[in-house]
Amino acid sequence: MPESDPKTPRERYRAQVRDEIKTRAWEQIAGAGASALSLNAIAKQMGMSGPALYRYFANRDELITELIRDAYRGLADRFQAAAKAGVGLPDLARTMRDWALEDPHRYFLVYGTPVPGYQAPPDTTLIASEVMAVLLDACEAEGVAEDPFQTHIAEHRFWAGDHAAPPAALHHALVFWTRLHGTLSLELAGHFTGMGFDPAELYAAETRALATP
């Protein structure tokens, strides 16, 4: 929540208003998605005029960028906290789903259809790799079935940084991510409604399949 430690009262106030702007922005996004985010609407909600926001953000894109970064950062923090607690893959899977269900629009802001014309800031890549690092630690001993893909991934392990996990573990971490994302995004986009089964059960089944190879 707090901005990089403010000292003077003015700086403290600035950080406070900035935070409130973001809070209101999240409320709007939670209500109707990122495309409905309007600077004027936020200002009105805070009882100030539209142009006042330009004291705090250069423009709309900068605000969105910061929201995306914060969202991503939050997920990474949760993952790292879980890792520090020494949990295994099933709990990481739950962490992921809890985070997604907590605010589906936030989830879509990070993993959903890219906003047209919007370019993700470069440092989200760094945060993404933090998430992957946690996954790789948890997968170090795991492995999906042997597959030619593992020779491909062994030669293209740039994304894994200097992590020492063997190819089978890299593969495992990737499918952990993609499979869970598959069920989650279809669920949150409403594609399971009317089908009759419980999405949580399917998610749990996928989690089990990933934890016991």
Place this chain on the structure above:
Amino acid sequence: MPESDPKTPRERYRAQVRDEIKTRAWEQIAGAGASALSLNAIAKQMGMSGPALYRYFANRDELITELIRDAYRGLADRFQAAAKAGVGLPDLARTMRDWALEDPHRYFLVYGTPVPGYQAPPDTTLIASEVMAVLLDACEAEGVAEDPFQTHIAEHRFWAGDHAAPPAALHHALVFWTRLHGTLSLELAGHFTGMGFDPAELYAAETRALATP
């Protein structure tokens, strides 16, 4: 392409213009996504005034609805054609990916972040079940590993209609769908860029894992 067989010249002309409107709409969507779709822009592109479009579509939502329906219908047709040709799961997987890569925005229109405030027409559910029916046929003999989820799905098989596939096959069809969707949507949303590996290889690996349980 053709609207339900027109007879009189006027009807033929109407259908023709309707189709061109849709074509231009797809061009816009392919360029910048569904949220950028503008009736006025389409009209201008066709050399007519904005209000003229209201002869053909009641409003913007009706146009979008029809586009979604057509997109979904197209996917279902490809699946059914593939099924008629007697192909197996790997080819169905390829059909899916080819269709998605052909026009990512079309893919996202169907499977992406739901458009805020937009309600999917009820008959897309029917088309979705056609797709699932093809999948179920192909999965009839397949099965993922035994899992408690299969008892859940056995009791919640409404979505499968009157298909006779055993629970393990139902489970298999579901994860076929969700896992492929996972890699596909992350790839199309750009989340693999900069990671270094080839998304096609990962997709192929997931396909193999689903075809040889």
Place this chain on the structure above:
DNA sequence: TGTACATCAGTGAACGCGCGTTCACTGATGTAC
């Protein structure tokens, strides 16, 4: 402690834009006798 000045948060008016949608209309195309 008091005064002079600089900083800066916030305002209100304005710009230009494009959107979806309505309305009364013109003029061409088709239909009936």
Place this chain on the structure above:
DNA sequence: TGTACATCAGTGAACGCGCGTTCACTGATGTAC
């Protein structure tokens, strides 16, 4: 075959809206001497 009428595609003007963003400004808060 010709005339009278109905249908209907398309126009142009207009409405009301909300958006992001700029600009010159006021007035309060903080800083320096």
